Amino acid sequence: MADAPTPQPVAIETEAAAAPPTAGKRRRLLTILAIVVVVIAALWGLWYFIFEAGRVHTDNAYVGADSAQVTSLVSGPVAEVRVGGTQAVKKGDILVVIDDADAKIDVATAEAAFRLAQQRFGQSAAQADSARAKVQSRDAEIAQARARLIDADATLERTRIELARRQQLISSGAASGEELSSARAAYDSARAARELAKAGIASAVATQNSAGGDAAASEALVRGTTIDTNPDVASARARLDKARLDLARTVIRAPVDGIVTNRQVQVGQRIAAGVPIMTLVPIASAYVDANFKESQLRHVKIGQPVELTSDYYGGDVVFHGKVTGFAGGTGAAFSLIPAQNATGNWVKVVQRLPVRVTIDPKDLNAHPLRVGLTMDAVIDTRGK
Known part of the structure; x- marks a missing residue:
């Protein structure tokens, strides 16, 4: 009975012999994981360098156009109104006819x-x-x-x-x-x-x-x-x-191609000279005013290409344009009540500067826009 071997030392030796292989497997897994993370980071960095480096983005952009305010140059009662709201007209089309008896x-x-x-x-x-x-x-x-x-x-x-x-x-x-x-x-x-x-x-x-x-x-x-x-x-x-000339002006014609908006004239109404009666929006010559942060404009130059997307058509439709100008001041500088920064509790707020983007007419013809729509704008500062 005294010479019988005890099982405990054998179990301890077995666990000790099995421990080194488990630690080595963990190290291999961690090494593979680190390699995968590094590869992913490298691929992302390569992708960013190729596709995103030098590109500035903003979703604070809006469609604009140089709308034409239609006014009567002579006074008199309205005999005919030949257009309605949202109607597309061409330059020279008759909009309103004033009674020409006088x-x-x-x-x-x-x-x-x-x-x-x-x-x-x-x-x-x-x-x-x-x-x-x-x-x-x-x-x-x-x-x-x-x-x-x-x-x-x-x-x-x-x-x-x-x-x-x-x-x-x-x-x-x-x-x-x-x-x-x-x-x-x-x-x-x-x-x-x-x-x-x-x-x-x-x-x-x-x-x-x-x-x-x-x-x-x-x-x-x-x-x-x-x-x-x-x-x-x-x-x-x-x-x-x-x-x-006054007789000819009793026939009011469209000054530009556009969409009739804000029509304010009815048959029988007597209109006075100089009073606006409707607005024509030339959507074929629409542009975008993109409000970029001042920290984003370091490398932005006139003539650089711009890609734009709108919720109106979705991300599948990409408009192409180019930078054509910068506003003379930020929106805050020309607000009705400008900010007073010369105070003791001043906190720096990053300002935005409107950047004018001209859209390719082919894109506008294929997918017309409307004034006031929001756009996502991306300027490629590497482009010329």
Whole structure:
């Protein structure tokens, strides 16, 4: 009984012999796990370096467009409204027609005033010609008056000689007193006729000067102008053109291609000039304003490619664009009540700067967007 072996030492030796293989297996598993983690990290790093390095992302981006505000340039009652909200229109399509009865009357009045101005110009030109003709006729009257003066001088000289001869004959008794009186009367009459001829010349010259003044006044109305360049005619033509333009403006047409939005006009409503009646959104030229954090813009440059996705179409539709500009300030700088940072409890807040992204027109034609939709934007800063 004393020589019988005890089983306990054998069990301890067996467990001790089995322990080393279990520890080695654990170490191998940990080593494999570490290798797998390193490989995965390396693959992820390689993928990030190839596909994501240099790309900045934001989901704070919105679709915008330079919408056209349609306003009436003339006032009047609305006769027709040819479009409805959400309707697509082309540039030049008729949107609204205003009653043109008053505009047609204005055109007729302006046409009458234009014809009257043309007639007055013709009258002024005729009066100028008539005044010039009168001046020329006064030259003939002056010549006649001077001829009468010459005749009066000759008559005066003849009667003076006749009077002198009668005076010599009266002393010798060869002529009677009656003959002397008759000769003296003839001399006085000739002298008066001479003075009257002188006055006739002065009167003719004065009349000519007056006619010259009238001719100058008439010529001043038409000098240097034609019926097309005369100020009165040109002013009447301008009023006629304005009336015709107002008549044409009673038909309101689309200024751009777009979608009718916010229509505020009804048939029968009287609209005033300058009041907006609807908005046209040119979705074919839509763009995106992406608000990136200031820390993301270090390497962003104009012209770099951008990829955009929208919840409107889902992630399967990718829009392509490029950076075309940066806003002049952050949204906070131009808010209604700008932040006052010069305070004692100031906390730095990362600001966002709007970046304008122009979308490829082919993508917009294939998948039209609407103003205000949110977008996810990714800029590849490695691209040029």
